[in-house]
Amino acid sequence: MATCPQGHPSGADDYCDVCGTQMSGPAAAPRQPAAPPPAAPDPAAEACPVCRTPRAGHFCEVCGHDYTGGGASVPAPLAGPMTGPGLGARYEAVAAADRTYYEKVIAEGGPDAAAMAFPPYCPERSFPLRGEQVRVGRHSRARNLRPEIDLTGPPEDPGISHLHAVLLAQPDGSWMLVDPGSSNGTQVNGRTLKVNVPVPVGPGDRIHLGAWTVITIREGTP
Numbered sequence: 001m002a003t004c005p006q007g008h009p010s011g012a013d014d015y016c017d018v019c020g021t022q023m024s025g026p027a028a029a030p031r032q033p034a035a036p037p038p039a040a041p042d043p044a045a046e047a048c049p050v051c052r053t054p055r056a057g058h059f060c061e062v063c064g065h066d067y068t069g070g071g072a073s074v075p076a077p078l079a080g081p082m083t084g085p086g087l088g089a090r091y092e093a094v095a096a097a098d099r100t101y102y103e104k105v106i107a108e109g110g111p112d113a114a115a116m117a118f119p120p121y122c123p124e125r126s127f128p129l130r131g132e133q134v135r136v137g138r139h140s141r142a143r144n145l146r147p148e149i150d151l152t153g154p155p156e157d158p159g160i161s162h163l164h165a166v167l168l169a170q171p172d173g174s175w176m177l178v179d180p181g182s183s184n185g186t187q188v189n190g191r192t193l194k195v196n197v198p199v200p201v202g203p204g205d206r207i208h209l210g211a212w213t214v215i216t217i218r219e220g221t222p
Contacts (some may be wrong), residue, residue: 032129034168089174091129092220093136093149095213097122102212105159116211119155128220129175134167136207136215151213159184168198175217177201184210 003009004016018021046054088210102118127134127149135147140162151160162181167175176198179186186193187208193199201207207215 018034020148036115066212086197090220091175093127093134093151093167094124094216094218095127095151096124096216097155097212098208098214099212101208101214105211116158122155129167129169130218132169133164134169136165136167136209137163138160149215151210157210157213160213164209165193165207169203175201182209 002013006016008016010016040149048054050210099118102116106113106116128180131148134149136149136151137145137147138152138156139150139158143162145162147163151164161184163180164182165177165179165186167180170176177186177188177193177200178198179193179195181195188199188201189206190208201217203217203219205217208216209215
C-alpha cells in the first residue's frame with residue numbers, strides 16, 4: 001500500500017484516498033493572476049476617425065465627417081459630386097455674387113476686408129441637392145475634401161471655409177442647413193446661423209457666406 005506525502009496509507013497510487021494529495025509527479029503550476037480589465041475610453045479625447053482632428057461639433061471642421069451617422073463617414077473622392085441614394089434633385093442650389101452683401105461685409109470691416117475685391121464677372125452655378133447631405137465649401141486635395149457645392153472658383157471667394165456649411169436632407173423631402181463652425185459665419189435671409197444649430201431652408205431662401213457669395217434654393221429642373 002502506498003503512503004501519501006502527508007503520511008496517510010492509500011490504496012490509490014495517483015491521489016491519496018484519505019486527503020486527496022497527489023502521490024507523486026511535478027507540483028501543479030501556480031495560478032497566474034487575472035489580467036486587469038482594459039481602461040475605459042476617455043470621451044473627452046474623441047477624434048475624427050477619418051483625419052484624427054479633435055471633435056468640435058456634429059461635423060468634423062476639416063474633412064466633414066458626420067459624427068451622428070447621418071451621412072458617409074469617409075469624404076467623397078475628388079472625382080466628382082455625390083450621386084448616392086437620397087431624395088433626388090427636387091431642389092437645386094444656385095450660387096452667384098451679391099454686390100449688396102459684399103458692400104455690407106466691407107463696411108463692417110475686418111482684418112481681410114481691404115483684400116477682398118468683388119469679382120468683375122461671376123456666372124451662376126447650379127448644384128442639385130441629392131443624397132443625405134450636401135457640403136458647401138472649397139475643395140482641398142491635401143485633406144481629400146471636395147464638397148458637393150464646390151465654390152473654389154474661379155472666381156474664388158476668400159471668405160469661404162473648406163467646410164463652410166452642410167445641407168441635411170429630411171425624411172419629408174425638405175432640407176436643413178447647419179454651419180459646423182466656419183471662420184466667417186453663414187446667414188439665411190439676413191439672419192446669422194448659430195454654430196451647429198440647423199435651420200430649415202426651402203425655395204426662395206437666400207444663403208450668404210464668404211465675402212460676396214449668395215446661394216439661392218430653387219425648385220429643381222425636371
